[in-house]
Amino acid sequence: MSITMQDIAQKAGVSRSAVSFVLNNKPISSQITEETREKILKAANELNYRPNNIALSLKIKKTKTIGVVFASALGAGTFMNEIIDGINTGIHQHGYNLFLCISDNDWRKEARHVRMLREKRVDGMIVFFVSCQKEEKANHDHLLEVKKDGIPLVFIDKYLPDTDIDYVITDDFGGAYEAVTHLIKLGHRKIAHITAPIDCTSVSNRLEGYKKALIDAGLEVKEKYIRPVDYYKKDNNWKYDGYQITKDFLKMGEDRPTAIFTVNDGIAIDSFRVIKESGLSVPEDIALVGFGNSIESALVEVPITVVDQPKSEMGDKAVEVILRKIELSEPTKTEQITIRPKLIIRQSCGASKMMTTAGAIS
Amino acid sequence: MSITMQDIAQKAGVSRSAVSFVLNNKPISSQITEETREKILKAANELNYRPNNIALSLKIKKTKTIGVVFASALGAGTFMNEIIDGINTGIHQHGYNLFLCISDNDWRKEARHVRMLREKRVDGMIVFFVSCQKEEKANHDHLLEVKKDGIPLVFIDKYLPDTDIDYVITDDFGGAYEAVTHLIKLGHRKIAHITAPIDCTSVSNRLEGYKKALIDAGLEVKEKYIRPVDYYKKDNNWKYDGYQITKDFLKMGEDRPTAIFTVNDGIAIDSFRVIKESGLSVPEDIALVGFGNSIESALVEVPITVVDQPKSEMGDKAVEVILRKIELSEPTKTEQITIRPKLIIRQSCGASKMMTTAGAIS
């Protein structure tokens, strides 16, 4: 069915070697008549020939393909898109292509995908892995196998502690620290934090940043102001429920927080709705800061101040790292990159319209 | 570097054939001692073995991979995500995987991607192609080559007229017709349409639906109410500018339209902003209906009534079609599927809170 060099050779009435030489512009092909060369090119063209990359890959043991695994395609607005966009740009410039897998927040599916990518002999993998699914903690053996296999692996946005696997993440600690410090500077003293009930580095680092900012400002860290959301099921997908916690905060009377810093934008938007429904207003009664900078966060009635996760930069960097590993193929040292996020000040905390920026560090 | 069956055979002290039989659960392997079988399995496990799918593909001439090409990763909110999500679900259930390419609205890049996918010997391709980029009309030869090659090809969301290539699209005509009819029923007579300056089926079908709805209601189709947007450059990407056209409409005095139907949500949001800035209000002064149902459309201050493109259904269907083509491998008849969209009534046209729905047709 599919056209081979043999077919071209036949049609052009030359040898298969000649075809190979010409098609690959080998130095030897300079000793081939211009006439023969054109005959070959013409035949290839007429036959709609495309080299068989599978055969090539088998031979050279390289696929020029990067496997990318994401926990969710629709999780947080365009989170995946922006990262993919970053990955994509870099990847193609270097002649690599992208194998995409979505694990739907199911670590078993993730494991299947990761093993499949190994079988497909991708040259490297960029993984946004599943931390846990409701109750059950995720298993990560399949990721360690990749490492053991010697296939370049880079985590994105979160990492596995206690391993020396490369990663590119947002400075969650620093971002949270800056967000909370911003609130403190605006005069807030009762600052709550809504966190997520999962055990992953990004979530816990944000929590730590929140605590440290309070401590550095001489404020007390109060457990009653730190609450994890619950899950609820929507469209057959587990989502976070920011409503209940916010309601709880509103019922605290005297102790009611004057500001809430949430672990992500989705929850901040939930909070906004609850606050509004209760007759209070943002930012006058309660200030709000989210984390992520999803498109939604900017479109809410009162645009929400957020820590901007540098999504496409993470994608860019992840590509840089993985290509370095692939091309050097030497046992290089671990690269663990943290990108400093910007705080985007909008209207949900009543601050002036200035913007705090910070460059990237690594 | 990579472990082969040979390595396993060696380690287990058996023949390579035995390994192959056991690993593939061949009937012949029933004649193999339970002991040998376990030795083999154990060795495979200890060596962290994964079959080489490249070698397999070369032999069986199947990659179990579908190539997916998108014009843009960030074009319209989560448009791509939702389609990919649909594609992804179906694909994995059937043991297929997904090779993703983004052409950044550049048809030359698209051509490179499509040819690359042919070289990678994907079993089929789902393509959201580039219609044109500013001034220049896109070339589609690379898509015809795929067809000529006999590789199953399905277009998504728009198609190439004058070809018999399969596609799965939204009923753009019907959706537009319903949207405009809705406006007419609400009493509007001066209904404008903002279209796009590109020559592609989805855009022109929406325009035709708009016209037909007017005609069927006995209203006149006026050219002054039909205007294409201009492009502008943002983040190195061409975007549509809905602002200027809307401003022009507002300046029409007596003839000012009382309703605007836009070819997509992004433009509807632009229009909303212009209307609001001019001191007028939606829907009291001007009603608005968009097309797409991007997340943004629901989050605007006045949530926008939109035609809901059935994105994940399009993905689903595209997979169904392509798998049918792949597995049958017989020259089956062309499948061109049109999915009827729903009109989602929100607050931008002042209609009551009911929802018009319609099932899918094909």
Place this chain on the structure above:
DNA sequence: TTGTACGCGTTATCAA
């Protein structure tokens, strides 16, 4: 220029 041969890792067939 050509023809021949090898190797990449697998499946598959056949004879031992």
Place this chain on the structure above:
DNA sequence: TTGATAACGCGTACAA
């Protein structure tokens, strides 16, 4: 159970 051998399509090296 085991070898041995062919085939998949290509790159490459070598002898003619």
